[in-house]
Amino acid sequence: MTAASTRKLFGTDGIRAIAGEAPLDPTTVYSVGLALAHSLRKKTAKPKVIFGRDTRESSPWIAATLAAGLREAGAEVESAGVITTPAVAFLARTHGFQAGVVISASHNPWQDNGIKLFGADGFKLPDALELAIEKEILRHAAQAKVSDPHKFPHLKDNPAFQSDYVQFLIDCVPDLSLSNLKIVADCANGAAAAIAPDLFSRLNRDGRTEIALLNIAPDGRNINAGCGALHPEFVAGEVKALAANLGLTFDGDADRCMLAGAEGNVINGDAILLMAARDLKARGMLTGDLVVATTMSNMGLEAALKRSGIRMARAPVGDRYVLEEMQKDNAALGGEQSGHILFPHLATTGDGLLTALVVLDLVARSGKSIEELSADLKVFPQVIVNVKVREKKPLDSIPAVTAAIRAAEQELQDTGRVVVRYSGTEMLARVMIEAEGEQAMRRHADAIAAAIRKALEA
Numbered sequence: 447m448t449a450a451s452t453r454k455l456f457g458t459d460g461i462r463a464i465a466g467e468a469p470l471d472p473t474t475v476y477s478v479g480l481a482l483a484h485s486l487r488k489k490t491a492k493p494k495v496i497f498g499r500d501t502r503e504s505s506p507w508i509a510a511t512l513a514a515g516l517r518e519a520g521a522e523v524e525s526a527g528v529i530t531t532p533a534v535a536f537l538a539r540t541h542g543f544q545a546g547v548v549i550s551a552s553h554n555p556w557q558d559n560g561i562k563l564f565g566a567d568g569f570k571l572p573d574a575l576e577l578a579i580e581k582e583i584l585r586h587a588a589q590a591k592v593s594d595p596h597k598f599p600h601l602k603d604n605p606a607f608q609s610d611y612v613q614f615l616i617d618c619v620p621d622l623s624l625s626n627l628k629i630v631a632d633c634a635n636g637a638a639a640a641i642a643p644d645l646f647s648r649l650n651r652d653g654r655t656e657i658a659l660l661n662i663a664p665d666g667r668n669i670n671a672g673c674g675a676l677h678p679e680f681v682a683g684e685v686k687a688l689a690a691n692l693g694l695t696f697d698g699d700a701d702r703c704m705l706a707g708a709e710g711n712v713i714n715g716d717a718i719l720l721m722a723a724r725d726l727k728a729r730g731m732l733t734g735d736l737v738v739a740t741t742m743s744n745m746g747l748e749a750a751l752k753r754s755g756i757r758m759a760r761a762p763v764g765d766r767y768v769l770e771e772m773q774k775d776n777a778a779l780g781g782e783q784s785g786h787i788l789f790p791h792l793a794t795t796g797d798g799l800l801t802a803l804v805v806l807d808l809v810a811r812s813g814k815s816i817e818e819l820s821a822d823l824k825v826f827p828q829v830i831v832n833v834k835v836r837e838k839k840p841l842d843s844i845p846a847v848t849a850a851i852r853a854a855e856q857e858l859q860d861t862g863r864v865v866v867r868y869s870g871t872e873m874l875a876r877v878m879i880e881a882e883g884e885q886a887m888r889r890h891a892d893a894i895a896a897a898i899r900k901a902l903e904a
Contacts (some may be wrong), residue, residue, distance in 0.1 A: 455583060456576045458764035458870025462551050462560035465504030470559055470597045472511050477586035478561055479515020481579045486544045487520055493544035497525040497601060498534040500550040500637045500699050508547045510598040512561065515876075525610075527603030528640040529701035531562060532797035533611040539568030539794065549636065549773075550699040551678045551830045556667040570766050612890035614643050615799055618792050619807045624655040627806070628690040630706070631657065632681040634674025634697035634709045635664040641799060649803075658688060669698045674715070675785050675798070675813030678704040678712040686710030692809070692816055696798040700787035701765075703798035705805065707817040715785040716747040717820040720803060723756050724785065724819075725777055725808050731778055731791070734757065738780035740764075740770045742864045745880055746825045753822070764870055773843040826862075827884045831877040835902040838868045841875070846897040854879060854890035862887065866894060875902065 455469050456460050461478070463470040486493035495516055499505035505528075513523040514702040521544075526537060531548045538546030546564035553562075563571050563579075616622075631646070633639040638769070646657045660671045660681070673680045675697035685693035685706045693706030707712035719737055726732040735756050739747060740763045748758045761771035765786040771782045772788065781787035785798035793800055809816060841847050849865070854864045862881030871875055877894045881887035 449818070453577055453580055455580045458766065459552065460548075460560050460562035460873045461528065462554065462558060464557050465502065465508065470508065470561075472592040472597070473590060474583065474587045474721060475508055475511045475561070476592045477578075477583045477590060479512040479517075479521075480519045480586045480590070482523040482545060482547075482563065482584035483516045483519030483768060484582060485575070485579050490544050492520065492522060494522045494524065494542065495545045495547055496537045496541065496543040496607070497523060497527040497532060497546070497547050497549070498527070498531070498537075498637075501635060501639065501664035501666065501669050502551065502556050502559050503529055504713060506550045506563070506599075506600045508559055509547075509593045511592065511595065512547060512549070512598050513601055514598040523601065524607075525601035525603045525606065526607035528637055529608055529611065530637040530641060530797070530799065532701050532800065533608070533641070534793050535564045535568040535795045536611055536614055536793065537607055540614075541607075548699065552699045552701070552871070553670055553674065553697040556669050556671070560871075564795075570795065581764070583692060593643045608641060608644070609720045612641060612648065615645060615803060615820060618650060618800060619803045622649065622803060622807045623810050624649055625652055625656055626690070627692075627810075628656040629806075630660065630681055630684050630688060630690045630693040631663045631802070632660045632673050632684070632693070632695040633700075634670050634696055634698055635661045635668045636670065636674065636695040636696065636700060638700040639664055641700070645799065651765040655689075658684070658690070660684060675702050675704045678714070682706035682710045682712050694802045696802075697785070701796045701800040702782075703787070703801040703805075704785045705816055708815060709817070711817065713816055713820060715781050715783045715787060716783070716825075717803065717816070717823050718787055719743070719779065719781050719809060720747060720750050720823055721816065721819045722789075722804065723751060724754055725812075726778055727754065727756060733757060733776050733778040736775055736777045738768050738777050740782050741867070742783050744783065744825050744828060744876060745863060746823055750823050751895060763867065769795075772884050826882065827874040827887055828878065828880045829887055829891045831891050832876065833875045833895050833898045833903065835868070835873055835875050835898065836903060838873070839902060841866060841868075841898070844897070844901045846901060847894065850894040851892070852895045853893065857886060857890070864894075865888070
């Protein structure tokens, strides 16, 4: 069990809920500001905090309410406006802020929202610090009442922060050439929609690149709606229809990236890890010939990396846990099948736009397509079953669930994997099974899911 599983507010990626409902009700949001400011003032008398948000209609009032709590407790606040999550991490560590706050629910639907916190170093706050802040939030929320979500004035945004972040991305791949490429980019009507037009305009230095930017007209409710990293088939279809070389697709806060090949095939984070690992090794930059993935990464990735003399370690799901595992061995690359990719020599957190530029640079330097670069990734059949639950009771305390898992593991042994876990951001249990035989895989996945439903279904 991770520390996140013992907490009431913070999951693996901050606080997330339906906007306006606990724990994203105005009182709790205001209390987050109070608690964060008090934590920061233990080290700095007048801490400064940078804000960023995605395009949900609830993001402005949540940002304003949280900022009001910060100011009440003695902190200063600046806003970068609509901007990506990794941009806030970058701004926190390079512009002298003591913390960064992102108002976003990432890949979730528009009704949801969330709060993510970064330290002055650009990293997500450690579990222990989040737990301490959470305890203070709950104390304040029991006392300070804020009934009107629109009580506080919206933050004044400074567009210069967006420009600084775009320049940072460009500087990460200074020799990138996009000449003669035709690219499709799906911005999910999210934070990338505020950054991608300027970024790709500045990268199209000779005017010889065709770039189709899709879903760049957010209306507060269309974020992730049938598009973005959770629906990579959308950009895959557009790539084929437009006869493009490749496609890029981002989630709502653009900290992840998925790809599509010229034939309309989806290329996920496992394939990106494989391509990037081989490139870094060839350039002598893959420390210890090690890549850190998660329990959800396919067995085929491990096999392909091994053929290239690269080891793969597995961390629990969540980019913060991937990073922790990477730091143990000073790994130069890690990430998730979902498209969160970590390049610690470039950034402190997963960055979808940065990942896209790294891949484009690799394609340009190699002269190969992304299909060619990942052609030998033979994916084991995999099934994932999501079960809505009313509570996150420890799964190993439910006899029927443990029996079903044990039966699957005993039959599959070395020919498959079983991973059963709770989502860190939603009230879901996820059952994932990989196996050479699809019939056994689906039979065991259904049996485990049925056991969870009987015990915990919402």
